Amino acid sequence: xxxxxxxxxxxxxxxxxxxxxxxxxxxxxxxxxxxxxxxxxxxxxxxxxxxxxxxxxxxxxxxxxxxxxxxxxxxxxxxxxxxxxxxxxxxxxxxxxxxxxxxxxxxxxxxxxxxxxxxxxxxxxxxxxxxxxxxxxxxxxxxxxxxxxxxxxxxxxxxxxxxxxxxxxxxxxxxxxxxxxxxxxxxxxxxxxxxxxxxxxxxxxxxxxxxxxxxxxxxxxxxxxxxxxxxxxxxxxxxxxxxxxxxxxxxxxxxxxxxxxxxxxxxxxxxxxxxxxxxxxxxxxxxxxxxxxxxxxxxxxxxxxxxxxxxxxxxxxxxxxxxxxxxxxxxxxxxxxxxxxxxxxxxxxxxxxxxxxxxxxxxxxxxxxxxxxxxxxxxxxxxxxxxxxxxxxxxxxxxxxxxxxxxxxxxxxxxxxxxxxxxxxxxxxxxxxxxxxxxxxxxxxxxxxxxxxxxxxxxxxxxxxxxxxxxxxxxxxxxxxxxxxxxxxxxxxxxxxxxxxxxxxxxxxxxxxxxxxxxxxxxxxxxxxxxxxxxxxxxxxxxxxxxxxxxxxxxxxxxxxxxxxxxxxxxxxxxxxxxxxxx
Numbered sequence: 001x002x003x004x005x006x007x008x009x010x011x012x013x014x015x016x017x018x019x020x021x022x023x024x025x026x027x028x029x030x031x032x033x034x035x036x037x038x039x040x041x042x043x044x045x046x047x048x049x050x051x052x053x054x055x056x057x058x059x060x061x062x063x064x065x066x067x068x069x070x071x072x073x074x075x076x077x078x079x080x081x082x083x084x085x086x087x088x089x090x091x092x093x094x095x096x097x098x099x100x101x102x103x104x105x106x107x108x109x110x111x112x113x114x115x116x117x118x119x120x121x122x123x124x125x126x127x128x129x130x131x132x133x134x135x136x137x138x139x140x141x142x143x144x145x146x147x148x149x150x151x152x153x154x155x156x157x158x159x160x161x162x163x164x165x166x167x168x169x170x171x172x173x174x175x176x177x178x179x180x181x182x183x184x185x186x187x188x189x190x191x192x193x194x195x196x197x198x199x200x201x202x203x204x205x206x207x208x209x210x211x212x213x214x215x216x217x218x219x220x221x222x223x224x225x226x227x228x229x230x231x232x233x234x235x236x237x238x239x240x241x242x243x244x245x246x247x248x249x250x251x252x253x254x255x256x257x258x259x260x261x262x263x264x265x266x267x268x269x270x271x272x273x274x275x276x277x278x279x280x281x282x283x284x285x286x287x288x289x290x291x292x293x294x295x296x297x298x299x300x301x302x303x304x305x306x307x308x309x310x311x312x313x314x315x316x317x318x319x320x321x322x323x324x325x326x327x328x329x330x331x332x333x334x335x336x337x338x339x340x341x342x343x344x345x346x347x348x349x350x351x352x353x354x355x356x357x358x359x360x361x362x363x364x365x366x367x368x369x370x371x372x373x374x375x376x377x378x379x380x381x382x383x384x385x386x387x388x389x390x391x392x393x394x395x396x397x398x399x400x401x402x403x404x405x406x407x408x409x410x411x412x413x414x415x416x417x418x419x420x421x422x423x424x425x426x427x428x429x430x431x432x433x434x435x436x437x438x439x440x441x442x443x444x445x446x447x448x449x450x451x452x453x454x455x456x457x458x459x460x461x462x463x464x465x466x467x468x469x470x471x472x473x474x475x476x477x478x479x480x481x482x483x484x485x486x487x488x489x490x491x492x493x494x495x496x497x498x499x500x501x502x503x504x505x506x507x508x509x510x511x512x513x514x515x516x517x518x519x520x521x522x523x524x525x526x527x528x529x530x531x532x533x534x535x536x537x538x539x540x541x542x543x544x545x546x547x548x549x550x551x552x553x554x555x556x557x558x559x560x561x562x563x564x565x566x567x568x569x570x571x572x573x574x575x576x577x578x579x580x581x582x583x
Contacts, residue, residue: 011306014313017320018137022097027086034083035146041076043153045069046287049280091138095130102126102316108324111389115349120203125319128198129312136302136309144302147295154288161281161288165267186245189311194238196315201231249304257293264289330408334415336497336528337365338400340386345395347385355381357551358395363530368541370533372572373548379532382548383500386530387416417496419523423487425475430460431467433475434489446493453522454489455515456482481515488519499529536573545569 048069106122114122158166208215208224215224268285271277277285340363347356356378363369371379384390385397388404397404404412425433434450435442447467451457459482463469475483491499501520517537533539540559547555547562547569555566562569 011310013317014133014309017098017313017316018094018133023090023093027090031083031086031090032145034079034086036149038076038079038083039146039149039153041072041079042150042291043157044072045076046284046291047157048072049283049287088138091134094137095134098130098133098316099126102130102319105320105322105324108327109319109322110325111384113322118203118207120206121199122319123206124199124202125316128202129316132305132308132312133316136305140298140302140305144295144298147298150291151295154291158285158288158292161285162268162271162277165264165271165277165285168263168267190238190241190245194235194242194311197231197235197238199315201228201235204228204231246304253297257296261286261289261293325409327410328408329411330406332402332406332408334407334411334497335400336415339364340498340528341396341398342382343396343398345385345397346393347381347390348393349390355551356385356392359548359551359553360395361546361553361556363528364543365528366526367543368524368529368531369544369546370531370539370542371546371548372533372539372569374568374572376550377548378551379548380502383418383502383530383532386498386500387413387418414494415497416500417491417494417498418500418502419484419487419491419520420502423475423480423483425471425478425483425486427471427473429465429468429470430463430486433471433486434467434493436490438493442493450489450493453492454485454519456485456489456519459485485515485519488523492523497527499524499527501529501531539573547572 103126106126155166204227208228215221265282265286268277268282272279272282342359342361342363345356345359346354348354359378359382371382373379385392388409399407426436431447434447448457451460451467460466460469471478471483471486475486478486501524531538531542533542533545539545542559545555545557545559545562546553547566549568555562555569557566563573
């Protein structure tokens with residue numbers, strides 16, 4: 001059975017989420033003041049309409065009353081217009097601040113979060129859920145504030161005009177609240193499900209569109225069509241549930257209001273006929289009745305929006321309450337001239353399934369360390385642990401005598417450059433990709449030098465726009481070799497002290513491989529380098545080779561040493577030699 005939401009807790013979390021302290025106080029006061037003026041002007045209109053009707057019945061036109069009425073209309077319109085604009089500004093400001101918090105939080109979430117949560121769902125939280133909260137603030141929140149003032153102001157005047165008719169009218173209020181309470185709870189549940197379905201659909205769209213070439217290459221359009229339509233149908237069904245509630249609520253409210261209006265007009269007509277009430281009083285009473293109906297209608301919409309916002313708040317807090325990476329600068333300074341020690345390191349992505357199992361080795365500064373082993377042996381995980389993407393379960397990784405945890409993450413990662421097989425590029429120009437994450441202005445001379453050392457200058461010069469050529473989404477408009485060289489140029493520009501290479505030439509043809517290999521040699525000079533080795537040439541040239549097998553380190557040494565005494569290494573070299581010979 002689904003647990004009923006605790007409204008008090010949710011409202012507290014919502015208020016904390018909005019963080020009203022960051023909003024300009026003078027603007028909040030201005031909006032409330034303008035809304036109050038508009039409401040008071042609205043309350044004045046029925047009263048002077050009453051006087052106007054009573055005067056007209058005795059055939060005497062009062063210009064003062066007409067001018068007051070016109071003035072009240074103008075003040076109400078002007079104050080209402082300005083308050084609406086500034087209210088919208090506050091709503092946009094709130095959602096802007098909230099989106100910034102979510103975006104900044106997303107950037108600081110650990111890699112493990114993205115392993116477990118789809119990127120499309122996170123995007124949906126930032127876009128769709130914040131829009132729900134914006135609607136509550138910019139459309140509903142101050143409207144309900146002015147509505148309450150109008151409601152109580154109108155009630156006070158109505159009791160003054162005729163207390164018995166007012167009591168008759170108020171009999172409908174308990175009915176309204178009895179109807180709204182269960183519907184509001186149901187709306188919370190439906191809204192939560194609706195936002196969840198929207199997140200799933202956004203996730204699916206993001207995944208399919210970003211991998212559209214894979215979809216088309218495998219003629220998977222019918223499969224993705226089926227998946228997409230299934231999600232859309234789920235979204236449709238949940239939306240229909242919300243529509244059903246709205247379809248019940250709105251006519252019911254309209255019925256109650258119309259019934260109340262008919263009763264008041266009938267009862268009021270009787271009292272006018274008996275002389276207990278003037279015609280002007282009845283007109284004023286009906287106008288004030290509308291000023292009560294409007295706030296009650298707004299209250300219905302407000303409660304619906306609150307329930308939706310509570311669901312959105314819960315999902316947004318799922319991101320904000322996640323543990324984030326600690327990027328603060330620490331006292332310890334990174335000295336890349338020291339060796340890196342893995343000391344009895346154990347790590348698993350899930351409990352009791354060790355991906356790295358009691359591994360110990362040393363990475364010497366300025367030397368090349370190669371990682372070899374079958375697929376799934378833990379080579380890429382070693383890289384992730386060096387980058388501190390995941391916390392280790394047991395053991396310790398140190399730089400010299402200092403555990404890596406004592407260095408600031410930003411400072412540690414800024415010493416490392418990682419060139420992978422995929423060489424990820426962002427949509428934009430070649431210049432933007434080479435200069436990615438540089439916090440200072442990069443000169444043309446530095447850019448040209450990095451491109452030249454990466455052997456990327458020749459193909460860049462042949463492009464129509466040179467460094468300002470667009471590379472397309474994920475660099476799709478460039479060849480694999482060109483993407484690799486741009487990634488190497490980026491690493492050269494950053495001048496890392498520690499270099500990690502997921503053998504960047506393994507997926508290239510022989511011509512591109514030679515150029516990229518030369519570029520890598522330029523990059524590796526004088527740097528501590530760790531390589532996931534796929535090619536025999538890399539293994540032979542390495543100063544040290546680590547052989548991994550099912551998460552365990554089974555061999556350490558040079559190529560010759562391991563070739564003489566390590567059976568798995570002999571097998572890997574033999575397979576690689578046969579493969580290279582066949583090319």
